[in-house]
Amino acid sequence: SQKIEQNSEALNIQEGKTATLTCNYTNYSPAYLQWYRQDPGRGPVFLLLIRENEKEKRKERLKVTFDTTLKQSLFHITASQPADSATYLCALDLYGGSQGNLIFGKGTKLSVKP
Amino acid sequence: SQTIHQWPATLVQPVGSPLSLECTVEGTSNPNLYWYRQAAGRGLQLLFYSVGIGQISSEVPQNLSASRPQDRQFILSSKKLLLSDSGFYLCAWRHLRSGNTIYFGEGSWLTVV
Numbered sequence: 018s019q020k021i022e023q024n025s026e027a028l029n030i031q032e033g034k035t036a037t038l039t040c041n042y043t044n045y046s047p048a049y050l051q052w053y054r055q056d057p058g059r060g061p062v063f064l065l066l067i068r069e070n071e072k073e074k075r076k077e078r079l080k081v082t083f084d085t086t087l088k089q090s091l092f093h094i095t096a097s098q099p100a101d102s103a104t105y106l107c108a109l110d111l112y113g114g115s116q117g118n119l120i121f122g123k124g125t126k127l128s129v130k131p
Numbered sequence: 132s133q134t135i136h137q138w139p140a141t142l143v144q145p146v147g148s149p150l151s152l153e154c155t156v157e158g159t160s161n162p163n164l165y166w167y168r169q170a171a172g173r174g175l176q177l178l179f180y181s182v183g184i185g186q187i188s189s190e191v192p193q194n195l196s197a198s199r200p201q202d203r204q205f206i207l208s209s210k211k212l213l214l215s216d217s218g219f220y221l222c223a224w225r226h227l228r229s230g231n232t233i234y235f236g237e238g239s240w241l242t243v244v
Contacts, residue, residue, distance in 0.1 A: 060235030123174035
């Protein structure tokens with residue numbers, strides 16, 4: 018069965034540094050890979066989506082890469098701020114919406130210290 | 132714009148009691164609807180999804196059930212709660228016309244005592 022792993026349960030960094038979160042998967046490469054942010058006690062909020070034929074996607078201070086050879090996605094937050102502290106989830110979208118199910122990782126809790 | 136609401140936000144229920152969580156979506160039609168559960172340290176687990184009225188697919192065998200009586204209404208139920216049913220329950224929707232992202236509700240905290 019398809020598995021998804023986010024290597025770190027927690028990541029602590031200093032304000033202003035770049036945070037890099039890792040998402041690895043097994044078996045099939047998904048049509049899409051998505052990243053979400055979840056604050057405590059709230060539902061996840063969509064951040065970025067990257068397609069299997071894309072290498073990199075950017076949105077403001079966020080950057081996502083997708084390496085189907087390594088079966089890995091990296092999520093970067095540059096010039097991190099304490100407000101970026103949250104849990105970040107990656108999700109596999111195997112079929113690009115035809116079945117509509119996402120497989121989520123357990124998340125990485127990011128703490129940005131001032 | 133589309134919105135999703137689920138309730139109640141918090142509830143404490145005794146073991147063996149029934150459960151009903153309700154979710155409604157506004158501003159779209161014929162969405163895919165989902166119920167997820169998030170237990171501590173276990174990530175998001177897909178429980179049920181629905182692609183249309185009366186169409187329910189179960190991902191995990193358990194004592195929960197789901198129903199979709201109307202296009203934009205999704206209900207999660209149980210006849211008898213177990214301690215292991217405690218967790219954070221999230222309703223979500225998705226529509227191909229809205230891209231491939233999934234939109235979550237505010238969540239419902241369930242504690243079974």
